[in-house]
Amino acid sequence: MAQKPSIPKGTRDFSTQEMARRNYIFDTIREVFRLYGFNPIETPSMENLSTLMGKYGEEGDKLLFKILNSGDYLAKANGEHLDARDSVKLTSSISEKGLRYDLTVPFARYVVQHRGELQMPFKRYQIQPVWRADRPQRGRYREFYQCDADVVGSTSLINEIELIKLIDDVFTRLRVPVTIKLNNRKVLAGIAEVIGAPDKMMDITVAIDKIDKIGLEKVNEELLERGLSRTGVEKLTPILKIDGPIIERLDQLGGILAESEIGTLGVKELREVIAGVERLGLNAELELDVSLARGLNYYTGTIIEVKARGVEMGSITGGGRYDNLTGVFGMPGLSGVGISFGADRIYDVLNTLNLYPEDTLQSTRVMLANLGDEEASLSMQLLKTARAEGVAAEIYPDQTKLQKQMKWANERNIPFVAIVGEQELADGTITIKDMATGRQETVPQAEFLSHLK
Secondary structure, eight states: OOOOOOOOTTOOOOOHHHHHHHHHHHHHHHHHHHHTTOEEOOOOSEEEHHHHTTSSHHHHHHTOOEEOOSSOTTTTOOHHHHHTTOHHHHHHHHOOEEEOSOSHHHHHHHHHHTGGGOOSSEEEEEEEEEEOOOOOBTTBOSEEEEEEEEEESOOOTHHHHHHHHHHHHHHHHHTOOEEEEEEEHHHHHHHHHHTTOGGGHHHHHHHHTTHHHHHHHHHHHHHHHTTOOHHHHHHHHHHHTOOSSHHHHHHHHHHHTTTOHHHHHHHHHHHHHHHHHHHHOOSSEEEEOTTOOOOOTTOOSEEEEEEETTSOOOOSEEEEEESSGGGGGTOTTOOEEEEEEEHHHHHHHHHHHTOOOGGGGOOOSEEEOOOSHHHHHHHHHHHHHHHHTTOOEEEOSSOOOHHHHHHHHHHTTOSEEEEOOHHHHHHTEEEEEETTTOOEEEEEGGGHHHHHO
8 A cells, every 4th residue: 555645744734714814914014014115025935055054053053954965975074073973063064055944044145245235224034944953843844934025234222113013913803912012132142241150141142032932940941051150140130030011121121131231232222113113102011121132142122022912832923133243245335134933924914803804704706607609608708707897706616516515615615606597598587696685686797796895
């Protein structure tokens, strides 16, 4: 017996119904991107590993999918590393490319490669799949879509304010209640200074970024394992527990970081961003989260993370300011800020909360029944007229029992079925059945479209 086909863990097939729902999400996000002045680009699914490695921190590098070199990939393999089964060192000699981990680093590469063609500030959006060699679980996949918007070539905090409002507009349209969490990497650098561990900045951010997943106690254990002193951990703990309204949290943070120049700057930037957003007004909740780190090395300023309220799910949107991401590609000093919507997690949230509009699954407005050659010929003419007016219409291809055709239309959520039978052919009429109510009405063929509309 032939083995039943399957797909890799962490990937999914999507049915026509599921694709209708996913396209609703993509279309909503794309419409808001355009509303805010972002234009689309695309980059290849694979990038040179030299482009990807070292941009996502220690954890991220482990999650890159590497692609074996074409042909005899062992031809240039380092024999010593092969014999020692040292997969880390061996990779560079058998793999030169990898699947993209996100859309931000490829975008930075794109900006540097095409810098002579771009007008700064440059605003782009990108909706494409990315891949991570992660352990599959609910809300975490190995292949998933990101929907990114970035602005490069400007240091203005207006960009952060605009992106936060853009996030709010998207989730308002999708009717998802969310909390938008904010922090600043300068604040985190300041915290590392005031607890006496400025050299442990990266270790601190990697650890505290897991606080929602593993809790403060486990985070403290990891910090000790990473070499932070017990005194440093004791100083850090109350900072991570800062509570109260957002302005009170800022005031507490400002006091704690008063002796840190970089930390004070981070608080100042947060005040400006929060004040700007509050002037515009948000439907979302806005929260200052001192533990928010977003463990990617390239963030340098504001960091953003979005959680859906009432659903057990990780972040569904994230992003932040990066002041020198393009520097690693030979273009230093170009600041940027961006956000990324996790379309697959948003899809799961909308499924959980059942927030899709009723007409999401309707692609065809009317199906014309097929009751004979002459009847089908007239129906085809009516199809042509309907489509010319922008009405999605189709004909059942086979001449079979009307009951079977009706069942097919009903299962596909087609709201109307139009019938041209022998009597309608003779009278110049058409019978239209509303599949939701079961009501039928016979009208002149000339009124076919107006009746549907």
